[in-house]
Amino acid sequence: MPESILRVEKVTKAFPGVVALNRVDFDLYPGEVHVIVGENGAGKSTLIKLLSGVYPKDSGHFFVDSEPVEIDSVHKAQELGISTIYQELHLVPELTVAQNIFLGREPRKKGRFGLLVDKGAVERRTQELLSSLALEISPHLPVSALSVPQQQMVEVAKALSMEAKILIFDEPTSALAEKETDALFRIIRVLKERGIGIIYISHRLEEISKIGDRVTVLRDGQYIGTLRLAEASINDLIRMMVGRDIKDQFPRNYREPGGIALELRGISRKGVLHDIDLRIHHGEVVGLAGLVGSGRTELARVIFGVDPPDSGEIRIFGKNETIGSPMKATNLGIAFITEDRKGLGLFQALSVKDNITIASLRHLFPNGLIQPSKEQTVAEGYVNKLRIQTPTLTRLVRFLSGGNQQKVVLAKWLATQAKIFILDEPTRGIDVGAKQEIHRLIDELVKEGTPVLMISSELPEILGMSDRIYVMHEGRISAEYSRMEATQEKILQSAMGRYLQSPPVQ
Amino acid sequence: MNLSGSKIWSQFNRIIAFMLIIVAAYLLVPRFLSYTNIVNLVRQTFLLTLISYGMGLSMLVAGLDLSIGSVAALSSCLAATFIARENVLLGILVGLGVGGVCGLVNGMLIAKFKLPDFVMTFSMMFIARGLAMTYMQGESIYGYPKSFIWVGKSFLGPIPTPVIISALLMAVLYFFLNRTTFGRALYAVGVSKEAARFSGLSVSKKLIQIYSLSGLLAGFAGLVYIARMNSAEAEMGVLWPLEAIAVCVIGGISFSGGEGNLLGLFLGGIMMAIINNSINLLGIPARFQDFFVGFVIILAVAIDHYSKRREAGG
């Protein structure tokens, strides 16, 4: 066995309120694909960010070619031959493929003080790179004209052009369809043959057995173990990933659900949603599982009136409604806790109080005049009820921890007296304690009969919280399970497109 | 106003800086604190803030309104034609109406057609000015009935009426910004248009309302000014946009929107007034004035900027 090109020893990284990585070990050999799996918040992305020099580590050691190294900047990482392909791609839309690939490292013409880009060389080498990956992309095209998978390929080519020895893929297939995924895998195999070490992050347990050699499991920032995929079964992995006692994590008391509150009939939106039928009863939590990019968030956006559906009807409390805008949705009593907490959920530069009341001002003060005392009491009420840790109500929300921020978002919608809640990844990236509290809140909501639609990538959460579970795959509802019959295996399989028809529960 | 975090800090700095300036002026400038000069300062301060309200509001929603001066000229010239014919009320209505309409056009094109505020209001600056000049043909419309002149010239006790008007307006706007749901939504839109949208607020409506209001205020300021000058001319307010930006910026209203408040704007107004006043009292040739003002603005903003940075750091 050759010596490892990358070794990680006892690396620790903590953020305010949560230890993201705790003495984690990891190693990588040339020409192997080493997969890292784990739930959201298990510490996968933190590990990547440490390796690619975005964050500094708190303690521990990195070895590249068994040389101890410090990765203190993105450039340092690149010099060490580590490059990362993030979920959100870093390309300049206005520039051409070739320009993007050699951005900042353009080969210069000889003479003329090496001032000029050797366009010939750029084009030639780009062409070589692309054809070595068997890609038919013209180097002259502006990146903005490419499809997302194509752009991803360009990122790969860019990484190769940097003579990367270690290539990190962060959820590369999340935005890809089946065929595109195969194309990506083909390329990854090409890279393996060149002896490049690949770190591969994914939720899609099935696909990793197709591509990976070894797999390391992380959970809550802890190193759980490393297996050869040849020997590991999906179920082993899931057990290792989930591995904690679910009960107390998910405080739910189940009741008999009431009548239908929200009903979707044949909702379609070109390219993302196909003929979605879905019901939510009063007093039940409906889990919406599926891989990232399977259309869960898109569905939520349709219900909240962000993107209009092309066809199909939405019935709320039995009335047929056309929801043209989020404003309309809020007036109908729909609340939407988005997955993008920082960007869409909160006003970073406003105080806790203002964030809590902003959406409900119209209801609180119908005549348009704010009574500070009343506003104060309302905000305080929710701060206490949700145990939001903040020194003062006027604290800028951006200074709060992730968990408290999420509680503020919840408070914002609770304040609107919303009648239907849509939660998109309600506990993403927040520590276990806060997770539990948010779960308790969800339970209290349904206790009062409020219907809740909960999108989550964390199977335990889906299983632990939901009365009923819909699973989505490529924009379709691929399965529906009752609490009783649902298991992680079943859900994962339906999420990966293995349709297991089961009789819908009545 | 939620005087939280950075806001307290920046106000703090601004108040200190403002104290320093006053002390300096007191030491250097003869008769600076004489009764008459204080009245004079107060008047000039409020006249400055009067023209800055619209700019301040548009900046709060991360916008900009360069057209205030021209709009004021156009609306007040049209208004003057009626006022001079003893038709005061109609005149005032026309003045406000024209201003509002110009603002509405700004808002519509910015919100609906997604024109950058700079491009739109800059064009409006040309258009309104051109129309005003073509309409006036160099004449000036003067000689208004007492009832109207009163607006600009007379005193209530020791206080000049324009001061009272501007102060009342400030009070109204303050109430409007801090005590109404609209004002709160305004800040929200300024901080993040998308987050506002996802909180069920109608962003484009807010933008349109703000720019209309800005136009309305410009028209209003125009009326006060012609009452003061007792005459309307097309050249009015050429320097307003720059003066207003200076006041707002010194007052700590940030270009990124959602940050700043009327207290700051008021302090900014005071500082600008003191600077101009001192320059004249000291008899500094006007040629130094541009240099001076430019320098002070950069200084003020730099201080503000660093105080914020420190606050964010600590």
Place this chain on the structure above:
Amino acid sequence: MKRSISIICVTVLMLLSFSGLSFGQKAAKDMQVVMIVKDLVNPAFIEMKWGGFAATKEHGMQYTCLAPEKYSVDNQIRIMEDLVQKKVDAIVLIPIDGKGIVSGIERANKGGVPVFICNTRAEGGETLGFAGIDHRIMGKTLGEYVGAKLKGKGQIVILEGTTGASTAIERLEGVREALKKHPDIKILASTTAKYNRQLGMKVMEDLLIRFPKIDAVIGINDAMGLGAKEAVKDAKRMQEMFIVGMDAMPEALDAVRSGELMATVDANNFWQGFVSTDLTCKYLLSKQMPAKETKIGSGIPEVITKENLERFINFKAERYKKYGLKPI
């Protein structure tokens, strides 16, 4: 015999010459005369515009009046260049700046378009001639008036025009020159209000605070004078001092009537425009160069006070009526 031949020759020559003339001659109604003024905001120039209009009307020529949209010499030069392209027959020019405009005049010369200078002397280039009352004299006249009014003793402030504009400089020089004769007249302050009414008021407010005792305010145009007047009125110090302006714009005349303005100076603007244009037209018809310099009226601007106000206004009104213009 000899004589008859010579007679024939002469007649032929005469005929030829006449015919030659008539061939080259363009009908008056096809001739375009364009006046370029400094701006169309200051009434003085509007009067000149009408003066030009009246003159061309008399000669039955086409007439346009243009002004730069921005008070800058370069924009005037730009307009001249465009007119050269348009191949107009003559330009009557009122330069924003006597020095800066020179290159513009030279371009007109190159383009073969005759230029007549009105009101503000140009310091170069070939021109048909100059007519107008130059600003130095206006300033001088006003200065002398103030000097006399103060009986050679007192404290005054001066509001200057746009910094750097030649009219501002010349008028100011005129005023100062006149005041030199009165050593006991002290100039407390001489600062700019950029020919602008608002600034005139603002600056005056500050000056009123700076100086407890002011005997006279000289605004080197009416707009500033009127602005200053408002400030002085607000400060309730009208009794203490008197205010004078220049250009005799209608509003100023009313102020003189009501006694709020002591005096203003009339540069006979309409006549300046009229004479300049008239001479230009005459030149176009009979290619005879006008005098290098033509006096306007008496050549000395008229100080308008309560006494001669009505006479002046009537005179102006008649003149406007004569050329079928609405009196301003």
Place this chain on the structure above:
Amino acid sequence: MKEKLGLKITGPLMICIAVILFFSIFAENFLSASNAVNIIRQACVLALVAFGQTFVILIQGFDLSVGAVMGLTSCITALLMVKGMALPLVAVILAVMVATFCGFINGFITNYMGLNPFISTFGMWGMALGIALVITEERVIFGFPDTLRVFHDGEFLGIPLPLIIVIIIWGILQFFLKSTPYGIATYAIGGNPVAAELSGIPVRFQKTMIYTFSGLMAGLAGIMFLARSNAAQAVDTIGYEFDSIVAVVVGGTSLLGGKGGVTQTLIGVLLIASVRNGLNIMGVNSYLQLVFVGIILILAYLAESQTSTLSGNPIQNLWKKLFGTGADKG
């Protein structure tokens, strides 16, 4: 080749053609070789300063100081020549160096102290104007050897020299933008700063250099202005800061950065110059001209945004339209 010259049928180009057609019909002698030369001569100053402005706007910036800096440059040059500076060239070089320095200060304050370009460059505007007024004592500097005028009035093989100068500079800049790493980096910084940073481009430094360059171009424009009017005045160039921004935007360079170029700017300049010239020839009241310019600005921008949303990444455009304008670059 097409792509190399950046020649595409953009909205502004169409409007420009439309305008020229309109005037050719309604303005006598508009469509003539001599008037073409005339328009070019008038446009050259604006073209130069707008080139600099283009770069600044490409990186999501602003330079409000150029007008004042132009004035300062021409005043310094004129003064030095009046004071009998033996070689005008030396005077020119000195003055342009001053202008470049002003630009550098802009860049430094904006990018290293993190002030909003609107403020920093407006401050510089005030200071440059102030200095110019002081050194000239507010007078017009006049009566120096007109050696410089050749730059504006001169001809070479019948082609007006200013045109040659502008074309050469345009060529260099176009080449710079398309064929040098710095040019590509400029687009990268404007288009996606994060990507630029990750690609190891010294973003701050390059931005500063671009402001400096804008100062340099303002300096050259100032010289060209002097060559044109042969008299220097502090205040006469005020207004070029906005004219240049208008020219750039009208040409179709996006205020949101990363999109456009000097060729578009050239079109914008041509458009504005033709409109002014045509309206003058038609004898249109100069104040109505303001109105026309305003309306054409709006139209050109709309035309551009329409054509650009067709091509390119619409989500990107939308995102930028929602967040880009008025965002604090500090």
